[in-house]
Structures are given as C-alpha cells and as structure tokens.
C-alpha cells in the first residue's frame with residue numbers, strides 16, 4: 206500500500222499527547238504533501254477557489270478546504286477525538302465502526318490517519334461532499350493511497366438536506382463545516398439534519414460547540430479576561446430540543462445580562478468559541494482559526510449603557526448568531 210508507513214508515522218505523531226510546535230508543523234507538512242500528490246489538485250486553480258452557496262449557507266472551495274489541514278491544533282485534536290470516538294464505540298460492541306463524514310473536503314483529512322490503526326474490516330466510512338472538485342478529489346485520494354476498501358459510499362450531496370438511506374448503521378457522525386461563532390458555514394444545519402435521522406447513541410464529532418460572551422484584555426492582546434457564560438450550544442441535547450416555531454427556523458432566543466461597569470474587568474466584548482471534539486480533545490480560545498474570539502463591541506459605560514444581549518441562532522437566510530443589544 207503506497208505511503209502506508211508514512212501515514213502510520215504521521216498518525217503516531219498526531220495521536221501523541223506530547224506532540225507540539227515544530228514536530229506538529231513538520232508532520233502536517235508531510236501529510237499535506239502526500240495528500241497533494243495523491244489527489245493531484247491545483248491549490249492555485251480558479252475553480253478550486255470557488256465556494257458553493259447552497260441558499261442556506263456556504264460550502265468552502267476545494268483549496269480552502271484542503272488548507273484547513275494547516276490549522277495545526279484543529280487537525281491534531283479532531284483526528285485524536287475521532288480516534289477516541291472509534292475506540293469508545295469498539296469498546297461498546299463488536300463489529301465494524303461506521304463513520305458518516307459530512308464535508309470530507311478534497312482529502313478526508315480527518316479520517317485517513319485512522320486507517321493506519323484499524324483495518325477496513327474494523328472501520329468503514331461514508332463520504333459526503335457537496336463541492337464537485339472536492340468530491341472528485343477525495344475519491345482519487347482514497348484510490349491513489351490504496352484505501353478505497355474502507356469506503357461504504359461516496360455521495361455528492363448537500364448534507365443539510367441529505368436523506369440517509371438504509372445500509373450499514375452509522376456509529377459516528379463527523380463534520381467540521383464551521384467557522385468561529387458558527388457563522389456562514391453549515392455545521393448547524395448539517396448536524397440538525399443528520400442527527401435527527403440517526404439513533405440516539407450515535408456519537409457526534411465534535412460533540413459540543415459552545416459560543417459564549419466574554420471580555421478581552423484589549424483589542425490586540427491574545428487574552429480573555431472574563432467569560433460570562435454560554436449564549437449558544439450545539440450538542441445532541443440542543444439538537445434534540447430544537448423545535449422551530451411556525452414561520453421561523455430560529456433557535457430560541459437567549460438573553461444574557463451584561464454586568465454593570467465596575468463589577469467586572471472591562472475591555473472589548475467578544476464572542477468566544479470553544480470546541481469539545483471528543484474524549485477530552487478540546488479547542489479553546491486562540492488555539493485554532495475556529496476558536497478565535499470575535500469582538501462585537503466595547504464594554505458598556507454609564508454614557509454608553511448596555512443591560513443585556515439577546516442571542517438568537519438563525520438558520521435563514523444564512524447561519525448566524527443574531528444579537529440584539531438591550532439598553533435598559
């Protein structure tokens with residue numbers, strides 16, 4: 206099997222809790238080179254840059270999806286969390302573990318390392334991708350790496366509307382189709398659509414994404430001074446409780462009071478995104494492009510008061526955490 210040993214070495218480094226800095230960066234460079242050669246995609250191509258606008262959110266272009274690999278800790282923690290999810294499923298029952306991977310990008314980056322730890326009899330994957338270039342590329346990648354035996358099916362579809370057909374039951378639903386604050390991309394509609402079709406014990410990876418309101422040290426300092434608590438959580442419980450009211454797909458509005466000036470250290474107000482991938486693999490503030498805080502305003506003063514903020518996660522016309530500022 207071409208690159209089998211290289212992939213095994215890469216996996217060992219990615220799954221090692223001690224891996225940091227240069228070693229992680231060099232290992233992912235090597236992994237990217239293998240994937241580039243296998244897929245033959247042109248990262249500079251015009252078509253490869255094109256995003257797909259589904260009408261309910263954005264699916265990023267082939268080049269951008271490929272380059273997600275360079276978000277070092279994201280890639281490491283997602284691969285490690287997915288590995289933990291497979292191990293935990295195998296501990297529960299016999300038989301192959303089946304992953305539904307929604308949004309593989311051109312390389313199925315988060316899945317391939319696991320092929321050096323589990324055989325094709327132990328691990329199965331169904332690959333979903335909406336972008337035509339990425340869809341063609343992911344098939345070439347599996348084929349060129351001699352890993353097609355792992356694949357139940359390749360499906361080109363919108364994962365936010367896809368209807369899962371019968372076949373091998375799914376154990377893990379994996380999707381990383383998000384940006385910080387769950388803006389624009391389709392993590393939430395994809396998770397909603399797929400998880401409601403799957404059994405209750407199916408593991409969702411990432412298992413929880415929390416957006417909270419916080420205060421930063423200042424506009425430039427990479428430091429969160431205080432966290433006022435979650436304003437939107439995406440996990441199996443919120444998906445199960447989701448019940449849109451007539452005429453709107455919005456999640457319920459959540460009002461978070463903002464402490465009075467002087468009651469807490471002041472600085473820019475920001476939305477903070479944290480990700481619990483699985484099995485203790487987490488991503489917190491500034492560790493990834495997905496968890497960079499987004500400044501939304503200045504801390505209120507007596508001249509510029511703010512009592513609370515109403516947060517509503519909307520799905521239409523595009524995924525977004527809507528905010529309404531309440532002054533009294």
Ligand SMILES: C[S@@+](CC[C@H](N)C(=O)[O-])C[C@H]1O[C@@H](n2cnc3c(N)ncnc32)[C@H](O)[C@@H]1O
Pocket residue numbers: 259263264265266267269270271273274307308309310311313314315333334335336339362363364365381382383391395
């Ligand atoms: C952020 S990239 C991640 C790529 C790769 N899974 C990784 O983690 O490195 C997200 C991928 O999901 C695909 N995608 C986004 N929305 C989708 C949807 N609604 N249905 C199917 N694929 C989607 C995009 O085209 C893109 O290839």
